[in-house]
Amino acid sequence: MNFSHKLTCLLVLVLALALGLGGCVLIYGDFADRLAEAQTANARTHDAACRDVETRLIEASRSGESTGELEILTASTASHTGLAGMELTPWRQGSAFVDVCELQDGDCVITREGSAVTARYYSLLWGGYGLLTSYDLTPLYTARTRSLARFLLLEGVVLACGAVCLWLLARRITRPLSVLRDASGRIAAGDYAGRTALHTGDEVEQVSASFDAMADAVQDKIAQLEASVRQREDFMAAFTHELKTPMTSIIGYADMLRTMQADPADQREAAGAIYHEGRRLESLSRKLLQLLELSDVPLIFTEVPLRRVFSRLLTACRATPLTVPDTDAAVQGDEDLILDLLYNLVSNAAKSGTETPVRVTCAERADTVAVTVADEGRGIPPEALSRVMEPFYMVDKSRARRQGGSGLGLALCRRIAEAHGGTLEIESKPGAGTRVTVTLPKGGEPHDP
Secondary structure (H helix, E strand, O other), X not given: OOHHHHHHHHHXXXXXXXXXXXXXXXXXXXXXXXXXXXXXXXXXXXXXXXXXXXXXXXXXXXXXXXOOOHHHHHHHHHHHHOOOOOEEEEEEOOOHHHHOOOOOOOOEEEEEEOOEEEEEEEEEOHHHEEEEEEEEOHHHXXXXXHHHHHHHHHHHHHHXXXXXXXXXXXXXXXXXXXXXXXXXXXXXXXXXXXXXXXXXOOHHHHHHHHHHHHHHHHHHHHHHHHHHHHHHHHHHHHHHHHHHHHHHHHHHHHHHHHHOOOXXXXXXXXXXXXHHHHHHHHHHHHHHHHHHHHHHOOOOOEEEEHHHHHHHHHHHOOOOOEEOOOOOOEEEEOHHHXXXXXXXXXXXXXXXXXOOOEEEEEEEOOOEEEEEEEEXXXXXXXXXXXXXXXXXXXXXXXXXXXXXXXXXXXXXXXXXHHHOOOEEEEEXXXXXXXXXXXXXXXXXXXXXX
């Protein structure tokens, strides 16, 4: 039994109890009022009859008439007082009439004989006589029975109609729960785009909004996990390929030197290839270690003057045409890591095919310093901009390998910037060059790495 059926049964039960109790209170209350009115009227009539009979007895005694003829006396009294049709029985103590009923003066007894209901009143009169009057209450009880029957029929009809209405109402009330159940089922089955989007204007809408917010968070988390898995797979595939290429060359040339008697020129070529590929592996391993260390080793930041960093950068990039600004700005960070970041950016710019010097500029802001490395080389295609900072991603792999690239430079730069609490942004236009801006916290500012 689902929740809507349970709710319907509960509401019908409550309705039945309310109608039953209310109907019983009304019917039996009305019956009690009518019975009380009838008893009051009958008591008054009985008192009137007692007074009339007693008056007749006194008059008969004064006039010397016989009071033994009770039937004549009763009939004349009933005709005189308008009580004809009523069972009126007077008797004298010690006579045969005294056994009619064992009553005390002022008693009122209601008796049932089959479906007939009778009320009897008894009073003592003058001269040792008594008067017993009987009143038929059967119409009152019959009317009550008819009212109960009509009420039960009406209650049955009302409950039947109410059950249908309550079922429809329960379905409408519980429909949002069905929507939530279906949406959660779809999400559990892998359809993370399912939403409830209920607008009921009450707490159910708030639950729906919270559920949809949870579904959004789950979808975003799943997307992040899928992207992370994809990046990890791409990383492993690229890493394997990057290791395979130089190792193949090294093994091939080494095998040639080991098994063949080559002339000096071929030997120099083989040794040069082995040396070149070995340096590539050394550079690759060094950058991988840097990436791992940035994740695992806590950094200690100090105030670093950019003038000193730029001076060291010019020394490290002697073979690259480079212009740096003359600035007194300082940043908060690790000097060696900042130098490595700028060295990688300048190296990438030098490999872009630019014929003009690589320009390094510096701009101070409120609490940060922005360092920009710009070139006028071939630029980066728009579709590749979102991936150039992924490990091992290369726009032109053959050209990058010829130039000794490994695809880790920009990934390392971004990791260094993030470790300093900064950002790295790339702007590029094919054929017009590339601008890479690194934002670092300004020196002297409090900073939590």
